[in-house]
Amino acid sequence: MSRIALVTLVVDDYDEAIRFFTEAVGFRLAEDAARADGSRWVVVRPDGHQDGTGLLLARAKGDAQRSRVGDQTGGRVGFFLYTDDFAGDHARMRAAGVTFLEEPRHEPYGSVAVFRDLYGNRWDLLQPAG
Numbered sequence: 001m002s003r004i005a006l007v008t009l010v011v012d013d014y015d016e017a018i019r020f021f022t023e024a025v026g027f028r029l030a031e032d033a034a035r036a037d038g039s040r041w042v043v044v045r046p047d048g049h050q051d052g053t054g055l056l057l058a059r060a061k062g063d064a065q066r067s068r069v070g071d072q073t074g075g076r077v078g079f080f081l082y083t084d085d086f087a088g089d090h091a092r093m094r095a096a097g098v099t100f101l102e103e104p105r106h107e108p109y110g111s112v113a114v115f116r117d118l119y120g121n122r123w124d125l126l127q128p129a130g
Helices: 014-024 062-066 086-095
Strands: 006-011 027-034 040-046 054-059 077-082 105-107 110-116 122-128
Touching: 006 014, 014 027, 014 040, 014 054, 086 110, 086 122
Parallel strands: 006 054, 077 122
Antiparallel strands: 027 040, 040 054, 105 110, 110 122
């Protein structure tokens, strides 16, 4: 069976990205290993999901990568964080300083609100209906 294990998120700084995703979003740091080239292998995952898709936080190298930090999907929502406690996670994330771009909406597919990560990438916080 195949699965997507990691998705790369290009960041300006490893430590500030780790802080944002662990402290504000509620992920856990799964890996942080130095590499021979001076980079690091940094993986964060939603807390409680050992085998779910993780984010590989990759520090931008060069102008082309730096230009994509915060705009990896051209302004579209590019990341979808599912939750089973929308109200609780929304309140916790707001209290931790996460910027939501809208008030929560209740759609046929579930409860949702768009937020930005520390660099400006757009995410959906989503509790599926049912």
